[in-house]
Amino acid sequence: MSRRNVYRESVLGIGYDLVKACVLQTAFELWIFEALKDAPKSALVLSEHLGANRRSLELFLNALVSLGFLASEGPMYQNTKYGTEIFLKGKPLYIGDMVGLQTRSAGNWLKLKECVMSGTSVAQPDFSKVDHVEAASGFARAMHNTAMGHAEFLSRKLPLASVRSLLDLGGGPGTFTIHFLHANPGLRATIFDLPATLQTTRTFVEQAKLAERVSYQEGDFNCDEIKGMFGACFMSHIIHSQSAELNRALLSNVFKHLNPDGRLIVQDFFLNPDRTSPQFPALFALNMLVHTESGQTYTFDEVAQWMREAGFEEVKSLKFRLPRGIALLTAKKS
Template identity: 30%
Template structure:
């Protein structure tokens, strides 16, 4: 860098400070989503005062928030009235096919926890988990599971299209959450029987979505904790989407060995996740996501392909092929030995 070039210096400083101010647009968007602002403005135009009355907020503060949302491209303003931009109407209004508001609520929860990153770095310990019976925690769990539905609605189709499902009759989706992938599997092949395996507080959400699509004859649920409980047997394919990053290496091997017992001969293990290079420094999203796991799990991280090969070797699986989906994920297909 030429330290005598003031333009270059200013550009570098702007890059640093812009990154540091990233919390501002994020919190503006997340706050608007929590206040249900985009749903209230769906297909209508309101003044800030009218909107404040509906949200139970201060009129002056609401106008400033809406002005900021206009500057960010989430709202439009005309004749003193605000309305959703095309982007917000499509993606931030509940009921629309590609609604991501549940994901944004989950990001709000994560932001609260990320504020304690310094503490986590000093201690090396994750933040305590909320009490399971706490009402706020129950809502956070539901937001998280529905966020996974938001995230998976596009990649699920890409995953299923990229897989060779010939000969696959029974699938278990371990930690299957809202059943997004199980639904896509049976849409692709109605002869497939899928089982969504997840915790007792999660399975009812999956069942809601399965019933809504009238897929009860194709998709069943099984309550359990994959750390402790039996998965069953007789599966042709086991699917893990965004699960292994929550686990330590030995925990991952233990799960793979349990899956090995659950699969038929030559059954397939399909792992979708965020992976880093050998140095752990790229892609940037996966390297940053490892910090999210540091904050929220005991031993989780983003793994490298070398670590995946090692885990497969130690659990009697063979890597067959892999492919990318979305902007950040890779799908690895391994075969049972």
């Protein structure tokens, strides 16, 4: 095939990526992986278990096998080796809450044209500011799923050994805080987030048996007071939810709440100066367009500039190989 035709076929194939996503999301909605948790089952047995049509379920199960999400041997279907680690609820590397969030947001993507035309989200509610407990729990658990991919790695890499107090601003489920506390016995943390989210955060922190080392501040970090002074502030996946203006103001406020020599650590999906790469941050900018009032992804230079304007020095990026183009920028209050 010519290069042009390879390209053409690859573009044509993109439509099927949506089909793949629907297959995975539907497998979670039907609890297929849980149904196969204890033993392989045939399509007939599974259809009776789920109350599903046998013929269509078999087509569906075969598609799951074709995608590597299930395995089959003769008429029997079973979870794969890695599937048992990521598709079963309660496993540390479970991803079902994130897939569930993607299912719930799928309808919003169908409004992308309206968002591009109007310049802002048409989704309700704004995903970055969920204020009722059930939605906040679903969102926080999805954030936990993604954070679990590298939180332990990061806790070994970030120099927090000499820090006594950490502010996790917009800490969500608290997954990063939990790992930082495990890795740094002398550290205590304050997690600042919206009240509805903090209900889920408390559950995770208590499960990790860290309740005595964590305190909470409920509020909107753009308008409510941050109380106290801290040795470091971690802001993970916060700046992409809001406008440059709000981020500038937020970094200035954070600066005031750091001790001399205090560290700011910003983790996010950073764009290269061309704004078109890496691919994930470029696409995630649209995720923010679709789901928030003024969010988008930013370049290293933009965020570094906000940090310097706020008074920070020694701005530098940490070069780790992290999933989805995640990167970190740190700075110091002199």
